[in-house]
Amino acid sequence: MKKLTDLWIGAGVLPIAALLYVTGLPKTDAMETSIAMNPAWYPWLLLVLAMLCGLGLMVSALLRRAGPSEGAAGITAGVRPGRMVAGLLAICLYVAGFWFVGYWVATLLFIPALSWGLGHRKPAEVALVTLIVTSLVWLVFTRLLLIPLRDWPF
Amino acid sequence: MDSLMTALMMLATPAALMAVTGGTLFGILVGALPGLGSVLGITVILPFTYMLDQTTSIALLLGTYCGSVYGGSISAILINTPGTPQSAATVLDGYPMARSGRPALALGWATVASTFGGLLACGVLIVAAPALARFGLRFGPIEYFALGLFALSCIVSVARESLLKGVLAGLFGLFLATVGQDPVTGAMRFDYGFFELSAGVSLVPLLVGLFAVSEVLWRIAGPAEPGGASIMKAGFELPSLAELRLRFWLMVKSALIGTGIGTLPGIGATAASLVSYADAKRTSPRRDNFGRGEPDGIVASESANNAVTAGALVPTLSLGVPGDPVTAVMLGALTIQNITPGPRLFSENGDLVTYLFLALIAVNLAMFVLGALLAPAFSRLLKLPEPLLMASVVVLVTVGTYSVNSSAFDLGIVLVAGLVGFVLRWLAFPLAPVVIGFVLSPMIEGSLRQGMILTGDNIWAFGASPIAAVLFLLTGLFLLWPLYGWWRGRQRSGASAHPVSGD
Incomplete structure (x- = not known):
């Protein structure tokens, strides 16, 4: 290998x-x-x-001689390419959503969707973390650093 | 004295103090959460430095760097999983000590040793960096070219899987930096008609993609890791004075090991903590207790890994050559702030260098206070589910990258670099040489071409400089040493496979 x-x-x-x-x-x-x-x-x-x-x-x-360690390295074993494609697609969709429909809509949809996709399905916890992260990032960038985000669809 | 007063006044501003505290807090958090680590922490914080002034940016970066190295010890002690590779040796005695009912004291030892190691290394940095910078003033383009190659070869030669893959990763980093306008003639290279590439590949989206996004992808699709360990509740307890006195020289020795290893490019805090731990295990009067919760083990590991932070800054500041990926990112961040690390930094920006030293001391002190006050709270944060954490990292880095140039192209680079980073990890390529190569490439190319002008296109004349000759020799040794090891291995396996007849 x-x-x-x-x-x-x-x-x-x-x-x-x-x-x-x-x-x-x-x-x-x-x-x-x-x-x-x-x-x-x-x-x-x-x-x-x-x-x-x-x-x-x-x-x-x-x-290289074939030996007992053959196949142990070269590529990292146990990688799941299907999940990688799904993860990359999710991140691409978020970036596109951020650009085209704005920060709020994209982020409020992305965090629960990725968590659900990765198997974390506790609605109350997900909703709470989503709201906290989305608001906190927005506050830090727009109020503290005075950088306007793409707030709403353009 | 004037310089000290000016630096103190720069540090005493609310923005700088907030950056020290905020950066350290963020660093501890990133370090404590297993798998995130120092490079990711610094990468996430990098876009913020665009919006901040020089002094605030420096404090934020230093806080994140030092805090993240210390933060790794919290999860090492409480959940038997080092938050960062640098704390791998802390697990060996930290977790057994916590299991034996003393998690608060284990956190206390880790905090005291980390702070002590960091502060002692600051002292060495303050003495050694200006001296090395004075020596660096003798360097011309040829010597800088040799130094750049040497630094890169150090990083490449410690590539664990394959030297050739390490070299290829370094070449990839060097190559990426050639995209855009040629600095000498102004001709375009590898821009393929994209106007956005005319200024080259931007540092922030490249690093964010390469480290942060690929890390998220790796967590999603990488090899499944064993289920999470139970998280221990802990308070914070300082060791007694008598116990501290007993281990004072061990702290000094471990900090010196860490500082020394930190100054060498490519070796890093993980090796420093393991070397220091091994040395303590060999020499400690309490060596029989190692592995069973002996504080000496925590002290040796934590004192050394935190000393590396200041040690790695010695070549970074005085020669402009980063020691590891974290200092490479910091070097890039300083350049963005119009600060050019190198020998002239000390003569032209003396106040800023003094401020940097003071900020590093302040960060180490903040680390102690925050560790003592918040270590128990951090143990609760370790319960944050990974999917939510990964989603939050994606949001933060996307918004952070966007905030730098408000550019869709930059966001595209993030995605491409994320995919490239994932594939490189998958194919067992090390990522560190890529970033070091990318950061060093302008210096290597510039000094190589200046050197060629000086020598009339005669590259062999580069060897006439004694400093360059020594550095070329060391580079050759670093690159050939693994080949020698491979050849020896083949010889040995050949000898055992074909025993001499008559034996």
Whole structure:
């Protein structure tokens, strides 16, 4: 498992670094003059080093002997990708809600929804914490730090 | 003397005192809640520093940093779970002491040792930082380039899973900082037509996403942890004078271990507390009681981990090189406040440096008072359900990031960085080199290019500087040492797998 993961990571680094080099750097006349005046030189150096590390990961994965510890590392075991996607979606929805429908509506819906989704279903406790957190954050930012939040739909 | 008076007056303002108290309180809370930790605490507080002046920001950051390291001991003692990794060694004797009916005294020992360690390290910082800064005045671009590489290699070399992954994480951080306008020619790099990227990736959304959002995602989707331990009710009891006298030199020794380790980039408070604990266990006259609630164990661990906070500030302030992710974030926050840590800080901003020293002392004293008064209340807060806590963290960091620039693009960076942080954790990449690389990259690139101008594009001439040569040598050793260990391991396993015939 670890061997395969490191192999994939190493194989992934190579095209990503090459793509970044090809697409993200300026083509200037300075490249033919001084190294220090070339804006592409330092990022190029970093990308080449990253590619070497990627190759190193692949080589070390291939050289590694299978042993009893194989599969214990490389990636962290026990991660639940489905929950990660759901969690990220919930956070994305909150950020979008904060932007489009305002702080109050988004926050008053998000805290109970995430708590419910994560298995905490005590309505009174959730309602109390939601109200306290929402009001406290609003008070700190708008009254203490004088920063207007997106209070209501725009 | 004038500088001291000016600094005292800066600290005596209501805003600064509130920041000392508020930051310390917030830090203790973040430290006490298992899994949140110092980096997340500092990251959450970072957006606030945009709205505050220099002195208030410094006090808030220092309070959060020191408070969070101390706060970890509360959950270590009361629920057998270190609130932060720095308090891992405190569990070993703190929890048994609490279980034996003395939780109040265990909290008392942790508070006294933390405060003592923090204050002693402040003394070392006050003496050592200006001396190191004077030495730093000899540094030119070549030496700074070598120093930047050395600091990064220290962080990378302690990557637990794989050195190559540590290096890749560091390169990723260095690379992220190259996005935007080239500082020398003004040419755009990796902006892909986004106007918002022309000024580069902003520090706040990047760190908030990388640490806070990825932490929330990790708590939601990471490996399930064992069910929560029962939470013990506790008061607060100070140790007697006779007991304090008995352990005075242990506190001094542990604080010095913590300060020394803190000044070295990349090693950090967790290692300091474990080294100090191991040393106390070896040398204490009461070593037979270790693991059964011996106060020496709490003293050794807590005195050392809190001393690291001031120790880590020595290279950060005097050379502008952070010792760990927390000081890297602080370095970024200071830069936002137009304070550039480095040798010149001491000569050009003497009052501010003195204020910083005083604020650190005030934070340690506030930590003692707040710990004594509120440790029992913090034990109740440990009962806050994790889903509600995670939701609150998301709200706080979203609003905090928005408040900096009112920018939807920044919120987008938070989400992307959160996902990237999660994937990096999943693939067992360390996050610390990313942030250290990101913070150090402008210095490394700037000094490298200046050095190339000085040497006429001859990178080999960098070795002519004795300071740089020593730093390059150390960097090489730090990076090659794990390879040597790997080679030795292979040799040994090869020898055991193929015994010499005739044996």
